[in-house]
Amino acid sequence: xxxxxxxxxxxxxxxxxxxxxxxxxxxxPNTSVAVDGGRFVAVGPPGAMPVAERRIDASGMYLLPGMVxxxxxxxxxxxxxxxxxxxxxxxxxxGGVTTVLDMPNTEPPTDTAVRFAEKLDLVRGRSWVDYGFYxxxxxxxxxxxxxxxxxxxxxxxxxxxxxEQGPGCPLPPDDGDLHxxxxxxxxxxxxxxxxxxxxxxxxxxxxxxKAGRGTGLEAHRSSRPPLVESEAIRRVGLFAADTGCxxxxxxxxxxxxxxxxxxxxSSGVDLTAETCPHYLxxxxxxxxxxxRHRVNPPIRTLGDRDALRKALATGDLQxxxxxxxxxxxxxxxxxxxxxxxxxxxxxxxxxxxLWSRRDEFGLSRSDLVRATAFExxxxxxxxxxxxSVTPGADADLVVIDPNRxxxxxxDVTHSANPExxxxxxxxxxxxxxxxxxxxxxxxxxxxxxSPSGNWLPGSRWRGPRP
Numbered sequence: 276x277x278x279x280x281x282x283x284x285x286x287x288x289x290x291x292x293x294x295x296x297x298x299x300x301x302x303x304p305n306t307s308v309a310v311d312g313g314r315f316v317a318v319g320p321p322g323a324m325p326v327a328e329r330r331i332d333a334s335g336m337y338l339l340p341g342m343v344x345x346x347x348x349x350x351x352x353x354x355x356x357x358x359x360x361x362x363x364x365x366x367x368x369x370g371g372v373t374t375v376l377d378m379p380n381t382e383p384p385t386d387t388a389v390r391f392a393e394k395l396d397l398v399r400g401r402s403w404v405d406y407g408f409y410x411x412x413x414x415x416x417x418x419x420x421x422x423x424x425x426x427x428x429x430x431x432x433x434x435x436x437x438x439e440q441g442p443g444c445p446l447p448p449d450d451g452d453l454h455x456x457x458x459x460x461x462x463x464x465x466x467x468x469x470x471x472x473x474x475x476x477x478x479x480x481x482x483x484x485k486a487g488r489g490t491g492l493e494a495h496r497s498s499r500p501p502l503v504e505s506e507a508i509r510r511v512g513l514f515a516a517d518t519g520c521x522x523x524x525x526x527x528x529x530x531x532x533x534x535x536x537x538x539x540x541s542s543g544v545d546l547t548a549e550t551c552p553h554y555l556x557x558x559x560x561x562x563x564x565x566x567r568h569r570v571n572p573p574i575r576t577l578g579d580r581d582a583l584r585k586a587l588a589t590g591d592l593q594x595x596x597x598x599x600x601x602x603x604x605x606x607x608x609x610x611x612x613x614x615x616x617x618x619x620x621x622x623x624x625x626x627x628x629l630w631s632r633r634d635e636f637g638l639s640r641s642d643l644v645r646a647t648a649f650e651x652x653x654x655x656x657x658x659x660x661x662x663s664v665t666p667g668a669d670a671d672l673v674v675i676d677p678n679r680x681x682x683x684x685x686d687v688t689h690s691a692n693p694e695x696x697x698x699x700x701x702x703x704x705x706x707x708x709x710x711x712x713x714x715x716x717x718x719x720x721x722x723x724x725s726p727s728g729n730w731l732p733g734s735r736w737r738g739p740r741p
Contacts, residue, residue: 285326286325286326286327286328287309287310287311287316287317287325287326287327287328288310288311288312288327288328288329288713289309289310289311289327289328289329289330289331289670289713290307290308290309290310290324290325290327290329290330290331291307291308291310291330291331291333291338291672291674292307292321292324292330292331292332292333293305293306293307293321293332293333293334294306294307294333294334294336294337294338294674295336295337295338296308296318296337296338296339296664297337297338297339297640297641297643297644298340298641298644298649298663298664299641299644299645299648299649299650300641301641302640302641305320305321306318306319306320306338307319307320307321307323307324308338308664308670308672309324309325309327310670310710310713311713312713313669313670313712313713313714314666314667314668314669314670314712314713315664315665315666315667315668315669315670316666317666318664318665318666331674331708333674335676335677335678336674336675336676336677336707337640337674337675337677338664338672338673338674338675339371339643339644339647339648339664339672339673339674339675340644340648340649340661340662340663340664340668340671340672340673341371341372341373341374341404341648341661341662341671341672341673341709341710341711342370342371342372342373342374342625342626342647342648342673343372343373343374343375343376343647343648343651343652343655343657343661343662344367344372344374344375344376344596344597344599344622344625344651345375345376345549345594345596345651345654345655346376346378346468346525346526346549346551346596346597346598346599347363347367347375347376347377347378347596347597347598347599347622348377348378348380348443348598348599348600348601348618349363349364349375349377349599350363350381350443350601351381351394351397351398352381352382352383352393352394352397353381353382353383353442353443354381354382354442354443356603356691357601357602357603357606357691357692358601358690358691358692359691360377360397360398360401360402360406361401361402361403361726362689362690362691363375363599363601363622363690364401364402364403364404364406364726364728365403365689365722365726366599366620366622366623366688366689366690367403367404367622367623368403368404368709368711368716368717368722369623369689369706369709369717369720369721369722370622370623370624370625370626370627370706370709371626371627371673371675371706371709371717372404372622372623372625372626372709373404373405373661373669373671373672373673373709373710373711373716374404374405374406374407374652374657374661374662374671374731375402375404375405375406375407375622376406376407376408376409376429376430376655377398377406377407377408377409378409378432379408379409379410379411379432380411380432380434380443380444380445381394381443382442382443384411384413384445385408385409385410385411385423385428386410386411386412386413386419386423387419387422387423388419388422388423388425388426391408391410391423391426391427391428392426394408395408395427395730398730399730400726401726402726402728403711403716403717403722403726403727403728404711404716404728405661405669405671405711405712405728405729405730405731406728406729406730406731407427407429407655407657407730407731407732407733408427408428408429408730409428409429409430409431409432409468410423410424410426410428410430410431410432411431411432411433411445412431412432412433412448412453412456412467413433413445413446413448414445414446414447414448414449414452415448415452416452416455417448417452417455417456417459420456420459420460420463421459421463424463424465424733424735425735425736425737426736427730427732427733427735427736427738428465428733428735429465429655429656429657429731429732429733430465430466430467430468430523430655430733431456431460431465431466431467431468432467432468432469432470432525433447433448433453433456433467433468433469433470434446434447434470435447435453435469435470435471435472435473435474435507435510435511436470436471436472436473436474436476436477436499436503436507436571437474437477439616439617446474447474450510450514453511453514454514454517454518457511457514457515457518457520457522458518458519458520460518460520460521461518461519461520461521463735464734464735465521465733465734465735466520466521466522466523466545466547466654466655467511467520467521467522467523468522468523468524468525469507469508469511469522469523469524469525470525470526471504471507471508471511471524471525471527471532472499472503472504472507472571472572473502473503473506473507473510476502476503476506477498477499477503480497480498480499480500480503481498483498484497484498485613489612490611490612490613491566491612492564492566492568492569492573492574492612494612495569495573495612495613496573496574496575499571499572499573501528501529501530501531501532501575501579502531503572504527504528504529504531504532504535504572505529505531505532505534505535506535508524508532508535508536508539509535509538509539511524512535512538512539512542512544512546515539515544515545515546516539516542516543516544521545521546522544522545522546522547523546523547523548523549523654524536524546524547524548524549525548525549525596525598526549526550526551526554526572526596526598527548527549527550527554527583527586527592528550528554528572528573528574528575528579528583529572529575529579529582530578530579530582530583532548533548533582533583533586533591533592536548536591536592537591547593547594547650547654548591548592548593549592549593549594549595549596549651550583550586550587550592550595551595551596551597551598551621552595552597552621552624552625552628552629552697553568553570553574553598553619553621553696553697554574554575554579554580554583555580555583555584555587555595555629555632555636556580556628556632556697556700557574557580557696558574558576558577558580559700561699561700561701562696562697562698562699562700565696566609566610566612566615567607567608567615567619567694567696568619568696569612569615569616569617569618570598570600570617570618570619571617571618584635584636584637585637587636587637587638587642587646588636588637588638588642590645593646593650593651593654594645594646594647594650594651594654595625595629595646595647596651597620597621597622597625598618598619598621599619599620599621599622600617600618600619600620601618601620601690601691601692602616602618602692603691603692604692604694607692607694619695619696620688620690620692620693620695620696621695621696621697623688623689623690624683624688624695624697624700625647626647626673626675626705626706627681627702627704627705627706628697628700628702629643629646629647630643630675630677630702630704630705631681631702631703631704631705632702648661648662648663649662649663650662656733656734657731661731669712670710670712670713671710671711671712672708672709672710673706673708673709673710674706674707674708674709674710675704675705675706675707676704676705676707677703677704678703678704679703679704679705679707680701680702680703681701681702681703681705682699682700682701683695683697683698683699683700683701684698684699685698687720707719711727711728712727712729714727729741
């Protein structure tokens, strides 16, 4: 906790007082934080705070750093009919998420410096939270990597297994191009996010299951067994070991995937990994199993779910990300699993689910902060500006009322298609106030003001930083 003599200082913008601050190392009861100019300037006991223009009493509440969701698909450009940045980022703010990193599988994809600049222009002034962009590593020889890195990409994303055919579903590079690109990314110092599924095995699995006339979620699961995931993780691990490229495995779904990630990391590779709320929660008897739960990789067994929970609690998986991937109602409402588009929403409700179910997941409150703020910020080069309640950090804060009951339904879900995977789920404890750089952007389930999110350029950007 910081102690600064403010006796001769002018009033700061805001003091939030008397809450319990939770960070990645512990809990700090009866703590106050002071904010000025969009940054934290003091953290400590109430008596050590400066005079403030405005004060908020957080007695009985928990203060957490704003969540960093490192995996969202807000669908711009080209697929705004599914959702769009204003809606998706608004859902993030309502859920205590203050930073998002948006994926590049748009239409057109974010795979050239020109397209990166166009996306930046498109989103500017329309996001409720701060945001960064990944660039796409697609098929063929990668000639745009340095230009994309210098344009401000926070990292690169590769899809080793194609999710579907059509817009937003890029093909994977072949192994030769992937290996060469990873060598270049190592030189550039940027991390590669990996959708880890073996493409050929997926195609073979789908053909086999369809030949047997499988049309339900079990057919979808069978078409993409855990080996599809673990093989891809081990393969990219070999390439990383040879090239020195840092890698991040997105949406780990299976116990085999965890084991593969741990093995690769133990060999000395700089490998991080995430899982998602739907893999930690589902299957769940209270929710049931619905075709709209189709997602790639698939939701698996109770054994896989429990292995993921354990891995998150022990740190074998570094953090949680929503993989928020909206589709239109028509795209999620078919009666045949092969006609249901893969992907679920989750950016708004993930923090309250993790908070409410943390004992079941084996997480302390500090573990929750580690997995939702500290580790994603550190992995993607945003810490300590993000994911930290310390003097000098951006004043991104979420206030949680531990006694607030909630039910997830369409009335409270901020989405173009609010029928998400957690419909009907109930719990206690939820965000009631979200601050972005010291300004309230969400309060009591409503957005406040207008979009004020800033772009967060990656480490190679040499221009001015917002």
